[in-house]
Amino acid sequence: MKPLRHFADDLANAIERVGNPVLVGLDPRWELLPGALNPGENANFEQRGQAFEKFCCQIIDVVAPLVAAVKPQVAFFEECGPAGMVALGKVIAYARQAGLLVILDGKRNDIGSTAEAYARGILGRDGQSAWEADAVTVSPYLGADSLEPFINVAEERGAGLFVLVKTSNPGSHMLQDQRLPDGPVYRRVADFVEKQSELTLGERGYGIVGAVVGATYPEQLAELRNAMPQTWFLVPGFGSQGGTAQDVASAFDGRGLGALVNNSRGINFAYRRPEYQERFGEARWQEAVEAATREMIAQLRAETLAGQIKLPFSPA
16 A cells, blocks of 8 residues: 655655755764753763753754754664663654654664564654654665665655765775775665665655765765765765865755755754854853754755745744
8 A cells, every 4th residue: 555655755845844955963962961951970871861852852942943854863862771762762752743854863774574673663653663753874785685674664654764875974985985897885875775766756756765975075975966866865964074055065956955964063062163152152052053053054045956945934
């Protein structure tokens, strides 16, 4: 039976609703939390998990009217053990209630029934899965049979996935850039992902199998957009890792769609950035979150084709 939802269509519609492609990563780093939310060095894991939940939910309160989606990073919650995972579940539910799409950044990877268990546990809303995420990040380096279970479950449940193709970290060249007879490894992965996107196309021209392509490699980003016209891109590396609006400009199609540009630290902890530190300070950290989000929206609209999207609010 055809699912009622199609992730790629939902994503396009959500981005057009808010008028921008900003994705806010939720990375609750203990040592960077505002003092009002940090119960101190001697806090136990339960207290830390509760602090993470409160921090992320207060970010969601600020960004939900401004952006289409959030991306919780599982590692920071997992560091707190069971209490952290309870907090993650509550953050996902809170984001959904706020009308946001949720991309779970867990970089899952396995084969056979194990991959299927990952997919069934993570993907699908309205009681279809335990975590109720709209999409998940996936590593491709166990091969096609590690991705197919995720694709099948996502298609069945109206969800999506983002496969690591060319990541933003400096060490990505060790494997991703290695040459094969027909080109670098990342192009082999890209060809597979684009084929899966073609097989799962929605009404808006994109498939449910997306690609993670870093802002820190703008030449490869442009190359991959040309090679993958029907694949949604999740673009990390903006802001704290050095990526700029100009670096990600090639990720978009003529409608301003095709890419979600992620910013985690630069938004989560904006109150620590020099330009916001004096203006807001630690006590007004949520105002700094809003200012940083609006600043990123304005930059992407001014310097990329994301400016083609109708703007439903003032970014200033």
